[in-house]
Structures are given as structure tokens and as C-alpha cells.
Amino acid sequence: xxxxxxxxxxxxxxxxxxxxxxxxxxxxxxxxxxxxxxxxxxxxxxxxxxxxxxxxxxxxxxxxxxxxxxxxxxxxxxxxxxxxxxxxxxxxxxxxxxxxxxxxxxxxxxxxxxxxxxxxxxxxxxxxxxxxxxxxxxxxxxxxxxxxxxxxxxxxxxxxxxxxxxxxxxxxxxxxxxxxxxxxxxxxxxxxxxxxxxxxxxxxxxxxxxxxxxxxxxxxxxxxxxxxxxxxxxxxxxxxxxxxxxxxxxxxxxxxxxxxxxxxxxxxxxxxxxxxxxxxxxxxxxx
Ligand code: AMP
Ligand code: FE
Ligand code: FE
Ligand code: ZN
Numbered sequence: 533x534x535x536x537x538x539x540x541x542x543x544x545x546x547x548x549x550x551x552x553x554x555x556x557x558x559x560x561x562x563x564x565x566x567x568x569x570x571x572x573x574x575x576x577x578x579x580x581x582x583x584x585x586x587x588x589x590x591x592x593x594x595x596x597x598x599x600x601x602x603x604x605x606x607x608x609x610x611x612x613x614x615x616x617x618x619x620x621x622x623x624x625x626x627x628x629x630x631x632x633x634x635x636x637x638x639x640x641x642x643x644x645x646x647x648x649x650x651x652x653x654x655x656x657x658x659x660x661x662x663x664x665x666x667x668x669x670x671x672x673x674x675x676x677x678x679x680x681x682x683x684x685x686x687x688x689x690x691x692x693x694x695x696x697x698x699x700x701x702x703x704x705x706x707x708x709x710x711x712x713x714x715x716x717x718x719x720x721x722x723x724x725x726x727x728x729x730x731x732x733x734x735x736x737x738x739x740x741x742x743x744x745x746x747x748x749x750x751x752x753x754x755x756x757x758x759x760x761x762x763x764x765x766x767x768x769x770x771x772x773x774x775x776x777x778x779x780x781x782x783x784x785x786x787x788x789x790x791x792x793x794x795x796x797x798x799x800x801x802x803x804x805x806x807x808x809x810x811x812x813x814x815x816x817x818x819x
Contacts, residue, residue, distance in 0.1 A: 543575030547786030617720030719813025755780025755797030
């Protein structure tokens with residue numbers, strides 16, 4: 533059983549349409565794939581419709597969250613994966629709409645501030661590249677590559693789109709414990725995505741993870757391309773201590789990142805079974 537529990541389609545910042553993503557998943561030999569677009573469930577229907585025989589789809593999402601320290605110091609951005617939620621749950625869908633509206637305004641602000649400084653990007657083009665998706669910095673990055681401002685999406689993130697760039701703009705995020713509770717309220721199962729992905733910015737410590745566990749976190753994404761061997765060892769120990777499940781995944785984004793679908797990390801069948809057993813919001817889909 534080959535299981536990849538974290539992928540992105542054109543419903544957010546991946547480059548494969550949901551239908552192409554499930555086809556690629558099967559071609560890569562996967563038996564189970566989760567579709568976990570940022571702040572949206574809008575890719576589920578197309579993925580389910582196009583599901584090839586032999587592949588099981590786990591509908592999911594990846595919630596934009598932040599950890600705010602009690603002394604109200606600087607927040608740490610983090611991502612909570614929610615699997616098998618009820619996509620019609622009112623509080624969840626209200627939150628998702630708010631997050632996506634904020635993404636739209638923020639991408640527009642970033643683009644227009646760049647354009648005002650003479651950088652050859654337009655909001656019109658970025659919106660076209662996003663095509664109704666939960667828009668993110670990768671869409672702005674692609675417009676910058678297209679205009680020849682940078683040579684790659686990676687270079688865009690290292691320069692104009694970094695959190696230290698003058699063009700950096702915040703977006704709305706859910707408070708981390710709120711995100712964990714919301715996934716549970718919607719009948720889903722909450723996992724902490726890439727907890728130690730330091731390349732993206734500051735990360736939280738073990739105490740914060742323990743607080744999330746107390747709020748209903750089911751597990752940690754341990755085997756992730758952004759984690760080195762020491763990170764994985766540490767997280768495996770912490771998961772055992774806190775009685776959390778452990779997953780592994782690719783965090784596939786199509787051509788926006790280099791990792792292939794089904795690469796970089798897999799989830800053990802026992803952990804997958806335990807995840808599915810906890811869900812009440814929706815069920816895995818098989819062709
Ligand atoms: P945003 O959600 O708009 O803040 O943009 C962050 C997203 O960009 C994350 O979901 C990452 O998947 C993606 N990302 C971050 N760094 C890079 C990079 N160097 N290359 C491609 N995508 C990236
Ligand atoms: Fe992403
Ligand atoms: Fe993420
Ligand atoms: Zn992701």
C-alpha cells in the first residue's frame with residue numbers, strides 16, 4: 533500500500549488540475565492520495581469524478597494558521613491539515629471563505645505595490661494565472677518568472693516574495709488551536725503539516741505542539757521533504773510521547789516545486805486506517 537496524504541492542485545497553488553493529479557497519483561503507483569489544497573475544498577469534486585480504478589481519494593484541506601504567543605509577541609505561521617471534514621459544515625465554510633477573500637486582497641495588494649514600483653507584473657495576469665483558485669504567492673511568483681523579473685519560482689520566494697521583502701503582506705490566518713478545533717467540529721481529523729519546515733520561517737516548539745494535541749490534534753506529518761533525518765527522529769519521539777499518529781507525504785505542488793507525487797514521504801497503512809476510523813465528516817472515495 534502506497535499512501536501520500538498531502539498534495540495541491542490548481543484549486544490552490546499546485547499546477548495539476550484535480551483530474552490530472554489523481555491520474556498522476558495512480559501512475560506513480562499510489563493506492564491512496566489525499567487532496568489537501570490551501571483553504572479550500574473546491575477541488576474535491578473534480579478529483580472524485582476523475583478517480584482512476586485502484587486509487588482511493590482522501591478529501592482534505594490545509595488550513596492557514598498562526599500560533600500567537602501568550603505575551604502577544606510575533607506569531608508563527610503554520611499549516612493544519614484537515615482530512616475527511618464535512619465541507620458543508622457552516623463554521624468551516626465561513627472560515628474558508630474569509631481566508632480565501634483575504635488571500636485575494638493580499639495578492640492584489642502585493643502585485644499592485646510591485647507594479648507601482650515599476651516591476652512588470654499586473655493583477656490582471658496574476659488573477660488569470662490563479663483562475664479562481666485560493667490565490668497565493670506561487671501565482672505571483674509565476675507572473676514574475678513569466679515577466680522575466682526572476683528566473684524561477686524559487687528565486688521569487690528567496691527575493692521579492694520572502695517574508696523579509698518590502699512587498700511582504702500578511703494574510704488572514706486562523707489561530708492554531710481554533711483551526712484544530714474547527715477541523716474536529718467539522719468531523720475531520722487534524723494533523724500538523726511539516727511542523728519543522730524551518731526553511732519557510734520560524735517554527736513552534738514541543739510545548740505548542742502539546743497544546744495542539746490537547747485541543748484535538750490527531751497527529752504529526754513527520755516524513756516530509758522539508759524535514760531532515762534529525763527532525764524526523766525528534767518528531768517521531770514527540771508523537772510517541774503525546775500519543776499522536778504519524779504520517780508522511782510529498783506535499784506535491786506540480787511544477788511549482790520539485791518533489792514528485794508519491795515521493796519524499798509515505799504514510800504507513802496502520803496510521804491511515806487509524807485516521808479514517810476517527811473521521812465522521814466524510815469518507816474516503818474509491819472509483
Ligand atoms: P502563501 O500561502 O501565499 O503565503 O504562499 C506560501 C506557499 O508557497 C506555500 O504553500 C508553499 O507551498 C509555497 N512555497 C513556499 N516557498 C516556495 C518555493 N521556494 N517554491 C515554490 N513554492 C513555495
Ligand atoms: Fe502551497
Ligand atoms: Fe503547508
Ligand atoms: Zn501543502
